[in-house]
Amino acid sequence: MALTREQVVGTAVGILSDFGLADLSMRRLARELDVQVGALYWHVKNKQELLVDVAARLLGGIDAGVMHPGAPADPGAARAAVERLARAVRAALVPVPDSAEVVQLAQTMQPAALRPLTRLRDLLEEAGVPPARSAWAQHLLLNHILGSVAAQQDRAVLEEAGTERGGPDLGEEAFAWGVDVILAGVLGVREPSPRTA
Amino acid sequence: MALTREQVVGTAVGILSDFGLADLSMRRLARELDVQVGALYWHVKNKQELLVDVAARLLGGIDAGVMHPGAPADPGAARAAVERLARAVRAALVPVPDSAEVVQLAQTMQPAALRPLTRLRDLLEEAGVPPARSAWAQHLLLNHILGSVAAQQDRAVLEEAGTERGGPDLGEEAFAWGVDVILAGVLGVREPSPRTA
DNA sequence: ACCTGAACACCGTTCAAGT
DNA sequence: ACCTGAACACCGTTCAAGT
Numbered sequence: 001m002a003l004t005r006e007q008v009v010g011t012a013v014g015i016l017s018d019f020g021l022a023d024l025s026m027r028r029l030a031r032e033l034d035v036q037v038g039a040l041y042w043h044v045k046n047k048q049e050l051l052v053d054v055a056a057r058l059l060g061g062i063d064a065g066v067m068h069p070g071a072p073a074d075p076g077a078a079r080a081a082v083e084r085l086a087r088a089v090r091a092a093l094v095p096v097p098d099s100a101e102v103v104q105l106a107q108t109m110q111p112a113a114l115r116p117l118t119r120l121r122d123l124l125e126e127a128g129v130p131p132a133r134s135a136w137a138q139h140l141l142l143n144h145i146l147g148s149v150a151a152q153q154d155r156a157v158l159e160e161a162g163t164e165r166g167g168p169d170l171g172e173e174a175f176a177w178g179v180d181v182i183l184a185g186v187l188g189v190r191e192p193s194p195r196t197a
Numbered sequence: 198m199a200l201t202r203e204q205v206v207g208t209a210v211g212i213l214s215d216f217g218l219a220d221l222s223m224r225r226l227a228r229e230l231d232v233q234v235g236a237l238y239w240h241v242k243n244k245q246e247l248l249v250d251v252a253a254r255l256l257g258g259i260d261a262g263v264m265h266p267g268a269p270a271d272p273g274a275a276r277a278a279v280e281r282l283a284r285a286v287r288a289a290l291v292p293v294p295d296s297a298e299v300v301q302l303a304q305t306m307q308p309a310a311l312r313p314l315t316r317l318r319d320l321l322e323e324a325g326v327p328p329a330r331s332a333w334a335q336h337l338l339l340n341h342i343l344g345s346v347a348a349q350q351d352r353a354v355l356e357e358a359g360t361e362r363g364g365p366d367l368g369e370e371a372f373a374w375g376v377d378v379i380l381a382g383v384l385g386v387r388e389p390s391p392r393t394a
Numbered sequence: 395a396c397c398t399g400a401a402c403a404c405c406g407t408t409c410a411a412g413t
Numbered sequence: 414a415c416c417t418g419a420a421c422a423c424c425g426t427t428c429a430a431g432t
Contacts, residue, residue, distance in 0.1 A: 002415060026406060038408075039416050047406065108351040136371045139348065140341060140378060147340030154305040174333045181337060185382030199396060223425060235427075236397050244425065 003035060005043045009053045013096075016054060021098035048105065052113055055106030058099055059116045062088045067119050078126035079183060085120055086145055086179050093149045100146040100153070107142065117142060128187050137186050144182060148175045200232060202240045206250045210293075213251060218295035245302065249310055252303030255296055256313045259285045264316050275323035276380060282317055283342055283376050290346045297343040297350070304339065314339060325384050334383050341379060345372045 011032050015024045026047055030037040044050045066088045068081065093099040106114055121138040129137045151170040158164075208229050212221045223244055227234040241247045263285045265278065290296040303311055318335040326334045348367040355361075 025404085027404080036417050036419095037406085038418080041407070042415060104347070108348070108355075133374070136367070136374055137378075139344060139367060139371070140375050143340045143344030144337060147336060147344070150301070151305070151336065158305075170333070170336060174336070177330070177333055178337050181334075181379065181382035183382075185378035185380075222423085224423080233398050233400095234425085235399080238426070238428095239396060 003033060003039060003043060005053075007033065008040060008043050009050065009057055012050055012054050013057055016098065016102070017096050019097075021101060048109060051102050052106040052110050055099075055103045056113045056115075058096055058103065059089065059092055059114055062092055062116050067116060073126060075126065075128045075187075078123050078128075079187060082120065082123045082127055082141075082183065083179055085116065085123060086141060087176075089116055089120075090145050090149055090175060093146075094152060097153060097157075100150040104146055124186070127183075133186075137182075140182055140186075141179070144178045145175075148178065200230060200236060200240060202250075204230065205237060205240050206247065206254055209247055209251050210254055213295065213299070214293050216294075218298060245306060248299050249303040249307050252296075252300045253310045253312075255293055255300065256286065256289055256311055259289055259313050264313060266316065266319075270323060272323065272325045272384075275320050275325075276384060279317065279320045279324055279338075279380065280376055282313065282320060283338060284373075286313055286317075287342050287346060287372060290342075291349060294350060294354075297347040301343055321383070324380075330383075334379075337379055337383075338376070341375045342372075345375065 008029070012024060012029055015028060015032065026040055027037050030040055033039075040050075044053075062085075066081075066084050073081065093103065103114070107117065112118065117138070120141060121134050124137045124141075125131055125134045148170060155170065205226070209221060209226055212225060212229065223237055224234050227237055230236075237247075241250075259282075263278075263281050270278065290300065300311070304314065309315065314335070317338060318331050321334045321338075322328055322331045345367060352367065
């Protein structure tokens, strides 16, 4: 049977997950698929385009319940939804090495391809961010998410290599704190959200 | 005369500034210095170590007046100092392609080598961030700075390539807004700083 | 101490030619 | 339509050997 683009992307995600971006070469990918390198270029324009698809698939598994598009909710609920979605994005990326780098590349090359991230901007507007600022707020939040993911992964790699460089833990707790700080700065201090009150 | 490490780093900064990270290869660097590739490895352990030095030099030019270590100032002044230093870091990186990537690499590999960034953390503490949170706040701010630099550079590159993808401007204004949002979230809303009042 | 020459094991991309 | 074979122009790193 003929190779498909989905197969190519899927195998790329596999290599990335198991070995990291340094090992995700077109040649390695071809070897894994039992084809010659040139074959890949029939299914994909170049490596960058492939990585955009990889990023989209990494974020594609985010639960529909977390995205929950629908009737515009009240600001308090939207703010909670932003927090949930931010956590979901982080959770999807943390287990995949170098995923932050790949997502950043995709976000610059084809932002529309990453639905959960455009959804983040929509939710921010629903939560009360003026449209003129929502793209800025989205970037602020995304930089925090990706930076947090990268920091945690680098830390794990350095520890594995025996390079114990102390430093504070930058895990889930720091992440949640950062989201709170950003939303407090953007939306004002948190008020007890009147959940369906 | 024998090659020096300073020469190697200086030439690397030059290539990065003029052509970007993709063109900064050990072989290209050797060519520019009129030596064989192997010669570089007497002065530098490997490429990563070289890039740490490159990052340090990029930030090394930041004015001492902006860093201004000295007697612990009052919180309001320290907050203003954070804002100035953040702007100075951004200004140092913006003209150098891919500098955000290089600084991020250096920050993970050898954070102590980037003095302006450790100074940022100190200033945040002076401004009132509890020590237990200062490293988190430093990261939050740094992710914003680097993300902002990268976004602006990518935008310039895409425009140069004719890929007009609209999107909002993420320049100085968005940057300043982000710094304000973060500091507001971390320190509370800005109060009219009593400058030497 | 400092550098050359040469090798090792890789890259991404292209493209005529095959089926 | 889909893939092979082979080339082009590169990489980072190592290391015996030279001076």
